[in-house]
Amino acid sequence: MSKTINPAIIAVATGAMALLGGCTSDPDSPGLEYMPDMYRSPAIEAYVDYGQDPYYFGDSLAKAQRNTMSARLPVEGTIPFAGHEEDAAYNFPYAYPRTEEGYEAAGRELHSPIPMTEATVAQGKEIYDIFCIECHGAKGQGDGTVVNKGNYPPPPAYDGNQLKDLPEGKMYHSISYGRNIAMGAHASQLSPKERWLVIQYVKYLQHGGKMPGEAPQASTTTAEAQ
Numbered sequence: 001m002s003k004t005i006n007p008a009i010i011a012v013a014t015g016a017m018a019l020l021g022g023c024t025s026d027p028d029s030p031g032l033e034y035m036p037d038m039y040r041s042p043a044i045e046a047y048v049d050y051g052q053d054p055y056y057f058g059d060s061l062a063k064a065q066r067n068t069m070s071a072r073l074p075v076e077g078t079i080p081f082a083g084h085e086e087d088a089a090y091n092f093p094y095a096y097p098r099t100e101e102g103y104e105a106a107g108r109e110l111h112s113p114i115p116m117t118e119a120t121v122a123q124g125k126e127i128y129d130i131f132c133i134e135c136h137g138a139k140g141q142g143d144g145t146v147v148n149k150g151n152y153p154p155p156p157a158y159d160g161n162q163l164k165d166l167p168e169g170k171m172y173h174s175i176s177y178g179r180n181i182a183m184g185a186h187a188s189q190l191s192p193k194e195r196w197l198v199i200q201y202v203k204y205l206q207h208g209g210k211m212p213g214e215a216p217q218a219s220t221t222t223a224e225a226q
């Protein structure tokens, strides 16, 4: 014997549920929660609203719970490293203030955490071609397209007298904070690691498009003897 549910019963049940669900006059009310535990798990999960239904528990308790964070901020002073300990070095707070003394001190004490290799220079070039080339020019001669249009003061050439011996710490300082009026701060565009990478390419251009230490006329080196 097969049993069927009378469609009339379904219609009455659905109608009763709709009536019960909609029987408050406040348009913000979610309606009666039959089983609040099913909506609000006792386990703490990120981004879940733990405020209980104010219609059920009262306004003050609901408010207090809404102000309880579930996604925690890191402890103050925490240095992010995303699983790679070497990344922590880049995220230490920058110790040098935006003053001439800070600039000089960075020039004396601050050194790149990245050893300079052809691969890092190539990575630096990619960043340079996006953020710096329009002013400094492809070879760092201060003749980028923005400057060539005529309304912008040309930056000094990287391998000219003013900048050819500029220490990397000063470069980092200037890229982070900007330099005088014409060179803007790039701290919001480049992470500390990217700043050090682009500096590798600037150093490469300072040396006339060669790795520092590479002899200008690379002729008699151990590379040849091997």
Ligand code: HEC
Residues within 6 Å of the ligand: 128, 131, 132, 133, 134, 135, 136, 146, 153, 154, 155, 156, 163, 166, 170, 171, 174, 175, 179, 180, 181, 182, 183, 184, 186, 198, 199, 202
């Ligand atoms: C809007 C044009 C512009 C852009 C973009 C720009 N620079 Fe500069 N930069 C300048 C000018 C102009 C100066 C000279 C500032 C001065 O000494 O008054 C300068 C100076 C510098 C110096 C020497 C700073 C010092 O301490 O004397 C370095 C190094 C440098 N820029 C690197 C970069 C790098 C790397 C980028 C890209 C991430 C970049 N610049 C992007 C215009 C620019």
